[in-house]
Amino acid sequence: MEEVYEFLKKCGVFYLATAEGDQPRVRPFGVVDIFENKLYIQTGKSKNVSKQMSANPKVEICGMAEGKWIRIEAKAIEDDRVEARQHFLDSNPRLKGRYSADDGNCEVLFLKDAVATIYSYTEPPVVIKF
Numbered sequence: 001m002e003e004v005y006e007f008l009k010k011c012g013v014f015y016l017a018t019a020e021g022d023q024p025r026v027r028p029f030g031v032v033d034i035f036e037n038k039l040y041i042q043t044g045k046s047k048n049v050s051k052q053m054s055a056n057p058k059v060e061i062c063g064m065a066e067g068k069w070i071r072i073e074a075k076a077i078e079d080d081r082v083e084a085r086q087h088f089l090d091s092n093p094r095l096k097g098r099y100s101a102d103d104g105n106c107e108v109l110f111l112k113d114a115v116a117t118i119y120s121y122t123e124p125p126v127v128i129k130f
Contacts, residue, residue, distance in 0.1 A: 001034070001037070001038075001039055001114075001128070001130040002034070003118075003128060004039060004070065004072065004114075004116045004128055004130070005032055005034055005039055007063070007065060007068075007070050007116075007118060008032045008061070008063060008070070009032065010065035010066060011063035011064060011065045011070070012030060012065075013028045013029070013030050013063070014028070014029055014030070014061055014062065014063030014070075015027065015028055015029070015061065015062050015063065016028075016029045016041065016049065016059055016060075016061050017059060017060040017061070017062070018049055018052035018053055018056065018059055019052065019056050019058070020048070020052050020055075025048070025049070025052060027049060029041060029043075029061075031088075031092040031094075031095065033087065033088045033091045033092060033108075035079075035084055035087045035088065035108075035110075036084075038079075038110035038111070038112075039110060039111045039114065039130065040079070040084070040088055040108050040109065040110045040111075041061075041076065041108070041109055041111070042085075042088050042092070042095065042099075042106065042107065042108050042109075043107050043109070044098075044099065044105045044106065044107065045104070045105050045106075045107045046105055050107055053076045053078075053109065054078070057075040057076050057077060057112075058073075058074075058075055059073075059074055059075070059076045059111075060072065060073055060074075061074070067120065067121070068118055068119060068120045069118070069119050070116055070117065070118050070119070071116070071117050071119070072111065072114055072115070072116040072117075073114065073115050074111035074112060074113060074114035074115070075111070075112045075113055076109040076110075076111060076112075077109055077110055077111075077112045078107060078108070078109050079108050079109065079110055082101050082102055084108050085099075085101040085102075085106050085107075085108050086101040088106075088108045089101055089106070111130075114129065114130050115127065115128075115129050116128045116129075116130070
């Protein structure tokens with residue numbers, strides 16, 4: 001999981017895919033965190049992406065860095081504890097101007113049953129499950 005976290009940090013921007021009915025939806029994300037040995041992402045509850053993950057928690061994440069790319073399949077599970085939201089915001093201070101841990105909008109989700117595959121044109125794929 002640490003390797004996946006570091007890879008996503010190197011990406012800077014990575015892309016999260018959800019489903020809305022039968023229509024895929026993809027958008028850029030740029031923050032991740034590890035809390036209590038789980039990999040987390042963050043969004044706002046007012047956003048469509050939150051509603052989509054609530055209706056169908058299956059997501060895919062894709063990003064590219066240093067000539068390699070990653071694809072992660074997982075379920076995004078909300079962690080509604082203020083401690084988890086505060087840890088995420090403390091780890092990603094650029095979000096503090098838009099969110100606070102108790103604003104009713106900040107949402108953090110951990111990746112469950114995740115399978116990450118790191119690909120390269122010159123090396124065999126590396127599969128990481130967490």
